[in-house]
Amino acid sequence: MSDVVGQVTSIRGLVCEVTLVGVRPESRELLMLVDDPAAILEVIDYPNAYTARCLNIKGSSKVRRGSAVIRSGTTVTVPQGREVLGRILNAVGEPVDGGQPISGERKSIYQPSPPTEGFTAKPEVLVTGIKVIDFFAPFVKGRKIGIIGGAGVGKTVLTMELIHNIAKDDTKLAMFVGIGERIREGHELYETLKERGILDRTTMLMGQMHETSAMRALVGISAAAVAEYFRDQEKRDVLFFVDNIYRFIQASNELATTIGTMPSEGGYQATMFSDLRRLQDRLSSNQNGSITSVQAIYIPADDLSDPAVQEIAGQLDSTVVLSRAVAESGIRPAVDLIRTASSLLAPEIVGDRHYVLATQTQAIMQKYDSLKNIIAIIGKSELSPDERRDYERAQKFIQYFSQSFHVAEDLNGQTGEYFTLEQTLQGVEEILLS
Numbered sequence: 001m002s003d004v005v006g007q008v009t010s011i012r013g014l015v016c017e018v019t020l021v022g023v024r025p026e027s028r029e030l031l032m033l034v035d036d037p038a039a040i041l042e043v044i045d046y047p048n049a050y051t052a053r054c055l056n057i058k059g060s061s062k063v064r065r066g067s068a069v070i071r072s073g074t075t076v077t078v079p080q081g082r083e084v085l086g087r088i089l090n091a092v093g094e095p096v097d098g099g100q101p102i103s104g105e106r107k108s109i110y111q112p113s114p115p116t117e118g119f120t121a122k123p124e125v126l127v128t129g130i131k132v133i134d135f136f137a138p139f140v141k142g143r144k145i146g147i148i149g150g151a152g153v154g155k156t157v158l159t160m161e162l163i164h165n166i167a168k169d170d171t172k173l174a175m176f177v178g179i180g181e182r183i184r185e186g187h188e189l190y191e192t193l194k195e196r197g198i199l200d201r202t203t204m205l206m207g208q209m210h211e212t213s214a215m216r217a218l219v220g221i222s223a224a225a226v227a228e229y230f231r232d233q234e235k236r237d238v239l240f241f242v243d244n245i246y247r248f249i250q251a252s253n254e255l256a257t258t259i260g261t262m263p264s265e266g267g268y269q270a271t272m273f274s275d276l277r278r279l280q281d282r283l284s285s286n287q288n289g290s291i292t293s294v295q296a297i298y299i300p301a302d303d304l305s306d307p308a309v310q311e312i313a314g315q316l317d318s319t320v321v322l323s324r325a326v327a328e329s330g331i332r333p334a335v336d337l338i339r340t341a342s343s344l345l346a347p348e349i350v351g352d353r354h355y356v357l358a359t360q361t362q363a364i365m366q367k368y369d370s371l372k373n374i375i376a377i378i379g380k381s382e383l384s385p386d387e388r389r390d391y392e393r394a395q396k397f398i399q400y401f402s403q404s405f406h407v408a409e410d411l412n413g414q415t416g417e418y419f420t421l422e423q424t425l426q427g428v429e430e431i432l433l434s
Contacts, residue, residue: 007021015044024049029075041056077106078109085201086200089205091222109222121285123140128162132401133162135361136337137320140349146245146320155296163198166239172236174198175226175227176189180247183210186206207219207251213254221278242294246297295312318345331398331401333403367391
């Protein structure tokens with residue numbers, strides 16, 4: 001057994017202080033209790049030369065004042081290799097699916113972002129089979145797309161459909177990262193992937209809502225380390241799904257509050273930008289392979305102006321906005337066609353035909369939004385023929401971009417639909433010519 005390096009002298013929530021009596025441990029190194037090695041403490045800073053402030057990552061109740069600790073000589077690690085496929089892991093790389101322990105090489109989750117200088121890749125559009133995403137927010141390999149919405153508008157279902165449609169490609173691996181979500185949702189996704197035969201090409205990492213804020217804040221970084229292995233060592237293209245990235249910021253904010261740091265004016269931690277950027281920079285592409293990310297974003301109180309939502313959206317290439325008003329009208333997916341936007345919707349990426357059709361459709365939807373208020377006052381019959389035609393086209397678009405999902409077949413009894421990009425473009429052209 002290693003020599004004792006200190007003992008716990010104070011505890012406040014997940015934060016505890018260890019008075020050192022031996023060699024000073026490294027920052028982020030894990031300390032273990034002598035009485036229970038499964039209880040791990042991560043060194044986060046040093047209030048003085050003789051004290052290490054630590055984080056009780058798992059929230060173990062075995063950590064008490066007077067507990068002796070020893071050094072582990074390592075940071076938080078996750079397993080590497082194909083053994084993680086088809087498995088569910090937690091933030092510290094432990095299986096939580098009831099299966100056998102995973103042996104073999106492990107890697108620290110704290111890695112620098114890989115250099116991308118000199119690396120350029122030709123944009124490659126990945127067809128999702130979901131009309132509204134393929135048309136308004138094209139899914140481009142190696143980029144990041146966000147699905148924004150409040151509670152109960154369909155973020156998780158849309159994410160699951162994307163996994164179902166894209167991950168069935170044998171050349172790609174899928175990763176699902178659950179941050180602060182319900183246990184039921186993780187179980188349902190696991191069963192869905194198993195039934196569809198996709199589980200053997202998928203790895204799930206979960207930091208669910210019943211776990212500590214430390215576990216929820218770490219699980220995204222841990223998943224990034226696993227994705228980097230498949231990208232760099234096996235040279236694979238990885239699809240990285242996150243549900244929910246807002247909960248990552250929320251968990252980091254809880255930790256900052258526990259540690260006692262001063263919040264920003266918006267109420268979030270002052271390090272919100274760097275916390276998020278540190279994760280987003282890991283989800284990048286290089287000459288070995290790509291990491292394409294889809295991130296669900298919860299909107300607190302349906303407020304799109306929330307500082308965390310704005311910060312997340314600013315670091316993404318595309319944002320698909322789900323609307324409660326659209327959901328209440330019975331349209332699924334409940335996408336707001338006006339607020340959904342993408343920097344990837346450009347002629348050099350999607351082609352001139354797609355770009356022109358998207359521009360024309362967006363113009364009609366903008367006009368529809370302004371005409372709704374006029375019709376509410378004077379009625380549709382008072383519109384000019386051109387205005388009435390555009391209004392009716394917009395209504396057709398709203399119905400056209402609704403779609404039945406494969407992952408919801410058992411819930412609504414409707415057969416799931418998949419549309420090629422050509423079918424989607426032809427359907428839009430027919431409406432524009434009507």
